[in-house]
Amino acid sequence: MRNPQIDYAAVFRALPGMVALLTPELVYADANDDFLRLAGRTREQLLGRYIFDVFPENPNDPAAAGRRETEASMLRTVATGERDTMALLRYDIEDPERPGHWQEHYWSPVNAPVLGPDGQVVLIVHRVEEVTELIRVFGGPGDDSRARVLEAELYTRARELQEVNERLRRAHAHEREVALALQAAMLPAPGPAGExxxxxxxxxxxGALNVCGDWYDLVDLPGGNLAIAVGDVVGHGLAAACTMGQLRSALSAACRVADGPAQALEALGLYARFVEGAEATTVVTTFIDWDSHTITYSCAGHPPPALVDPDGTVTFLDRATDPPLATRPEHLPRPQAHLPFTEGSTLVLYTDGLVERRTEDIDTGLARLAGSLAHHRHAAPETLAEALLTDLLPPTGDTDDTALVVLRL
Structure with missing residues (x-):
């Protein structure tokens, strides 16, 4: 069977949702049909022009911050060569037919790099989800309704990822490759967490189809703090990978507006009731406060994170454990606990593929993890991550996926 000849320019323009390409100088290089239609601009009005000349900020809104946040996100993508997901923001657009009249808009943008042969960013993929109507239904951020903003973000992530889910469920050929590509696209790239x-x-x-639904996420919080989550969807293959993407995005949004990890998991648990395949998902979320040197955590049926101190003491974060998502008949508050940490300690989050074996008790796997952590505690995170995989995974590979996050505190 011959490989099909694909017109990628035609594919780009037909992509569902708003997608534009910009140069590292933030000049429009191309835009798909949905972007032009929903932004109310022609291709001639965009191409070759600086983004903020085409879409200046509303001068009538002294609190407007959309330009600053958008520019900062794009420049981070250029500087780091990594994807940058922005929080929900308001960015009004001037009516091209009525100069001086500004239309209220809410957007959920993602900026991703396109690298050249030398590894430098040559283009920015600017993908935007228009959520204005959702905000109007739920109530805007100006209503000071954090729950409504959360609902809008969760609904947006669910809608866009449900489209991916339905399209990819029908893809029977090369399912493992598709699922792996989907997971790679949805999981954030490794990098420093601040300092x-x-x-x-x-x-x-x-195995041919044993791609599972494991995921990790690192989320910047207000005040320079950090949330880290690791989760595991029940099942294998493409369906599990799609469900994983929906839950990871929803939890990322929840962490940004929740008061703590327990509240974030409560929101995720409610959301999981309406996502096919999300029942019995396990997940653990940690909020790290750098000023107070405190880890706050909550766990939904997931193996406990491990904290190794510089002296080799290993502590498992197991004092706030609750059942997996969507397994209770009624909604109940989830627990959370706090643990102080010493500077130079290392926090490790992981999925069960790292420690569970069918022929042994889970305590044996946790003890093996503690021993490896104590032995390699002084290693840099990259070195420690490789050491853990070498020490704990079978040399012939495992029948379960493994996700791992290592953070030096």
């Missing part, structure tokens, strides 16, 4: 070194790993299971 703190971090390493992430994902190891797929062995």
């Amino acid at each position: 703190h070194a971090a390493a992430v790993r994902y190891r797929p299971a062995v």
Whole structure:
């Protein structure tokens, strides 16, 4: 069977949702049909022009911050070569037919890099979800309704990822490759967490279709703090990978507006009731406060994170454990606990593929993890991550996926 000849320019323009390409100087290079239609601009009005000349900020709104946040996100993508997901923001657009009249808009943008042969960013993929109507239904951020903003963000993530889910469910050929590509696209790239070194790993299971729904996420919080989450969807294959993407995005949104990890998991648990395949998902979320040197955590049926001190003491974060998502008949508040940490300690979050074996008790796997952490505690996060995988995973591979996050505190 011959490989089809694909017109990628035609594919780009037909993509569902708003997508534009910009140069590192933030000049429009192209835009798809949905972007032009929903932004109310022609291709001639965009191409070759600086983004904020085409879409200046509303001069009548002294509190407007959309330009600053959008520009900062795009420049971070250019500087780091990594994807940058923005929080929900308001960015009004001037009516092209009525100069001086500004239309209220709410957007959920993502900026991703396109790298050249030298590894430098040559283009920015600017994908935007228009959520104005959702905000109007739920109530805008000006209503000071954090729950409504959360609902809008969750609904937006669910809608866009449900489209991916339905399209990819029908893809029978090369399912493992598609699922792996989907997971790779949805999981954030490794990188520093502020001034703190971090390493992430994902190891797929062995076997033709044993791609699972493991995920990790690192989320910047207000005040320079950080949330780290790791989760595991029940099941294998493409469906599990799609469900994983929906839950990871929803939890990322919840962490940004929740008062703590327990509240974030409560929101995720309610959301999981309406996502096919999300029942019995396990997940753990940690909020790290750098000023107070405190880890706040909550766990939904997931193996406990491990904290190794510089002296080799290993503590498992197991004092706030509750059942997995969507397994209770009624909604109940989830617990959370706090643990102080010493500077130079290392926090490790992981999925069960790292420690569970069918032929042994889970305590044996946790003890093996504690021993490896104590032995390699002084290693840098990247080195420690590789050491853990070497020490704990079978040399022939495992039948379960493994996700791993290592953070030096």
